[in-house]
Amino acid sequence: MGDRAWVATRKGLFELRRCGDGWGVARVSFLGEPVSMLLPPAAAGPHAGRMLAALNLGHFGTKLHASDDGGANWHEVSTPSYPEQPADAPGPPWKLVLLWALEASGTTVWAGTLPGGLFRSDDFGASWSLVRSLWDLPERAEWFGGGYDVPGIHSISPHPTQRGDLLVGISCGGVWHSGDDAATWRLRTRGLRATYMPPERADDGRIQDPHRIARCRAQPQVIWCQHHNGIWRSVDEGLQWQEVTSAPVSSFGFAVAAHPSDPARAWFVPAVADQCRVPKDGALVVQHTRDGGASFETQHRGLPQADCYDLVYRHGLDVADDGATLMMGSTGGALWSSLDGGERWLALSMHLPPVYAVRFG
């Protein structure tokens, strides 16, 4: 059961604690500073209790901070940094723009960034190295930005039991898999389709825009993808994707949360369409499937059903280990939670700064 949640916002990091059926703000860190991503405290291992927070300082760049006591005290640690750019290197400048994803796997921490570099740390954030095997792929030349000027890694999904098995999702650069601890990479985009490209390139894996990918922890070969132009599911860790076309409200959105133990269940937060990124008819809903995407229920109890223009961005939705506790935050600074798998939602705040990421842990 999730009894602690973290909300990274444009103006600080909020720690929330369960109190009865609701949640309360227990602590605010980095008040006034944009927090683009966080890694909740490690549950076990040599770095148990250690957590990370990425700041995106408007003037002074991305900075990374660590806490060894669950967010009570923070200290700055090394920030992932790109190596010297060769004079003839094509593509975007080798400069860190944003730290967009943080995931831990065993003793390794992975960081996804704009402009598309994956970094690894084997000392829980004290030092970082660029994963050159991915950065040096010739296919990277085809990647491009989606919503940003440069491409970015927003999803890092380590296999929960097979060490060295890793998926990353890139907007817009496809889904990539490594089975050898990031030594080599293969595209895993078969079945995905890009309607925003010329028809002859719709199936090109290198330019797919998976807005977010999420994995079922109990059956890790099952992966969900909220793509720029649809919803997809894979039952073989991305080797083949099947499009899900039954979403009742819209198949456009950014966020997806996969049920931790039931591979047939996932949640999506729809918006009208690419060209109109607001809830349909001003009514915020969550689309929940219990049958692998064959059908959906539209969850709306407790959510605003008129004049709502909140968008839940790609890291704005999370589900706790119990599979029932959900939380989502919006670009409008609203935050909702559910204790019953989304059947009923409770508004926690309508006045937070724009929410970048919500995570239990």
Add this chain to the structure above:
Amino acid sequence: MERRVEVAAVVAGDIARHHARMARVVFTQHLRRFTETPEVETTADLLRGALEDAFKVNPRLRGYVLDDQAHLRRNVVVFVDGRRCDDRVGLADPLRAQSTVHVLQALSGG
């Protein structure tokens, strides 16, 4: 006693001459929220050298002022004696004796 005064006068003269060819680097107070911002005196004759001298005092300052490629960060501005530095890549602006370098944040919204 007379000799001690004389020595003191010589030392004072050396210091004065020394300071006469020193430029000064001053960082915006906004940076103090994140890291130490010592006021640094430097004999460097180019802006990059002056900044490097400051980074020797506090290495963490580097990442706040320069990006991955050692270029001036997009939203940081540097003034040398009141004139804005436009060479954001080379940072080759010449410094005069007693120049003052101000490292400031650009204005932004939000």
